[in-house]
Amino acid sequence: xxxxxxxxxxxxxxxxxxxxxxxxxxxxxxxxxxxxxxxxxxxxxxxxxxxxxxxxxxxxxxxxxxxxxxxxxxxxxxxxxxxxxxxxxxxxxxxxxxxxxxxxxxxxxxxxxxxxxxxxxxxxxxxxxxxxxxxxxxxxxxxxxxxxxxxxxxxxxxxxxxxxxxxxxxxxxxxxxxxxxxxxxxxxxxxxxxxxxxxxxxxxxxxxxxxxxxxxxxxxxxxxxxxxxxxxxxxxxxxxxxxxxxxxxxxxxxxxxxxxxxxxxxxxxxxxxxxxxxxxxxxxxxxxxxxxxxxxxxxxxxxxxxxxxxxxxxxxxxxxxxxxxxxxxxxxxxxxxxxxxxxxxxxxxxxxxxxxxxxxxxxxxxxxxxxxxxxxxxxxxxxxxxxxxxxxxxxxxxxxxxxxxxxxxxxxxxxxxxxxxxxxxxxxxxxxxxxxxxxxxxxxxxxxxxxxxxxxxxxxxxxxxxxxxxxxxxxxxxxxxxxxxx
RNA sequence: GGCGGGUUGGCGGAGAGGUUACGCAGCGGAUUGCAAAUCCGUGAAGACCGGUUCGAUUCCGGUACCCGCCUCCA
Numbered sequence: 267x268x269x270x271x272x273x274x275x276x277x278x279x280x281x282x283x284x285x286x287x288x289x290x291x292x293x294x295x296x297x298x299x300x301x302x303x304x305x306x307x308x309x310x311x312x313x314x315x316x317x318x319x320x321x322x323x324x325x326x327x328x329x330x331x332x333x334x335x336x337x338x339x340x341x342x343x344x345x346x347x348x349x350x351x352x353x354x355x356x357x358x359x360x361x362x363x364x365x366x367x368x369x370x371x372x373x374x375x376x377x378x379x380x381x382x383x384x385x386x387x388x389x390x391x392x393x394x395x396x397x398x399x400x401x402x403x404x405x406x407x408x409x410x411x412x413x414x415x416x417x418x419x420x421x422x423x424x425x426x427x428x429x430x431x432x433x434x435x436x437x438x439x440x441x442x443x444x445x446x447x448x449x450x451x452x453x454x455x456x457x458x459x460x461x462x463x464x465x466x467x468x469x470x471x472x473x474x475x476x477x478x479x480x481x482x483x484x485x486x487x488x489x490x491x492x493x494x495x496x497x498x499x500x501x502x503x504x505x506x507x508x509x510x511x512x513x514x515x516x517x518x519x520x521x522x523x524x525x526x527x528x529x530x531x532x533x534x535x536x537x538x539x540x541x542x543x544x545x546x547x548x549x550x551x552x553x554x555x556x557x558x559x560x561x562x563x564x565x566x567x568x569x570x571x572x573x574x575x576x577x578x579x580x581x582x583x584x585x586x587x588x589x590x591x592x593x594x595x596x597x598x599x600x601x602x603x604x605x606x607x608x609x610x611x612x613x614x615x616x617x618x619x620x621x622x623x624x625x626x627x628x629x630x631x632x633x634x635x636x637x638x639x640x641x642x643x644x645x646x647x648x649x650x651x652x653x654x655x656x657x658x659x660x661x662x663x664x665x666x667x668x669x670x671x672x673x674x675x676x677x678x679x680x681x682x683x684x685x686x687x688x689x690x691x692x693x694x695x696x697x698x699x700x701x702x703x704x705x706x707x708x709x710x711x712x713x714x715x716x717x718x719x720x721x722x723x724x725x726x727x728x729x730x731x732x733x734x735x736x737x738x739x740x741x742x743x744x745x746x747x748x749x750x751x752x
Numbered sequence: 753g754g755c756g757g758g759u760u761g762g763c764g765g766a767g768a769g770g771u772u773a774c775g776c777a778g779c780g781g782a783u784u785g786c787a788a789a790u791c792c793g794u795g796a797a798g799a800c801c802g803g804u805u806c807g808a809u810u811c812c813g814g815u816a817c818c819c820g821c822c823u824c825c826a
Contacts, residue, residue, distance in 0.1 A: 304826095308825095436822075592764075629767070632765085727789060729788075730788075
């Protein structure tokens, strides 16, 4: 059996992965707070850990992996958005407004992540549907002396968990020394964090032993992972920015509530994403949602995926238009090579080995290049599928619609030339090529070159062979530019 | 101040203590009316300073610069 090696943040080493139960390998990834469209940075962990999910399914069997990714649908940003709608005169109740907004955001999220080729996790729990489990866990923590109530809040007593800070390599004393946290006067210790907080009438709330209130941010992951995966599970993953405080707090809560379990054995963190060398931010004008890239810039989801997998997850990754263009060209070539090809029975061993070596996706992609160079479409397809690439659905590879010429959806033809446009494009292209042929036979090179420039400008690749001209569509084919020459 | 990541050829980006990474671009050739596509060939690297070693881009120590986290953040 393939040995998977993963870098464990907890031990800061690359270790051989041994599941607790090979018949049920359990993975938890921190999901989004659903207040707005997912941005490019949200896509990175989704795609990276989707590859992990695919790898685990390949090695242990598709029915032997349980993948949980949560939706945080209780949050102050969500509340603020709902309050703003209400203030603007929306007649619905706050709860209805919140539910409508989070429902819509989850739909968007699924749309975007499906486009990136991410498989849906086994479970996608919403925090608001697990409030009871959170209250139960908080009560248990209070009963065991790890938490205390003050003025309607319940706080976790950081000093009661000896290993607090171990994951992120900090000590409580160091953190207090450099603390910039706002310290509520009722905290026993400045680092104590909120498990439950009171809600006034303007905020969503649930009845609890401490009055009407809502959970703190960290408790949902502890409660839901316990309910769905148990007190011990295999892998917990997320962005490196979550390492502290979020994951540190999850560990403290879970290990204190369920000392019989070890919580997550392996912790994995992906590094951050930059855009043009800088942190993505609205003020720098380099902020992209995945929806922007797909719809406004016409970048297929698969291309975004390829770019995200082109840098190892443990390194900062820079998004540039240049990378997207390169990935697009490569995938286009590969798609043509694999169109209508039945995938091989198993993936290439070197691709599998690269992924098993701490998800070395760049090395796996390098190997795909060499398989493509040998024109082994069947092996290419089977191997790329481990990375979630070159799957059968076209996933965002569409032609721009052209007025009067129909939908313009790309089709995979049965011919050896692979991907062609719809029939009208084909007729236009072949008519132009025929005109060019006539012009060349008449030595009217000015006209033949003008036709050629037109076709090339529209993204058609012309291949002149001794047997005559063949053609293919380039990745940037734009039928709108297939006008008449001169 | 504390914790962590990065620095490789024109660009992107890996592995490995000693043998071609790879992709894109470039250059030379074949081919072409000229091109394109394709094929063949090819130059080019590892921030800086020390150390270990027969040998380091790869291990160890230090310096510089860039970035992130410590407050909501994937």
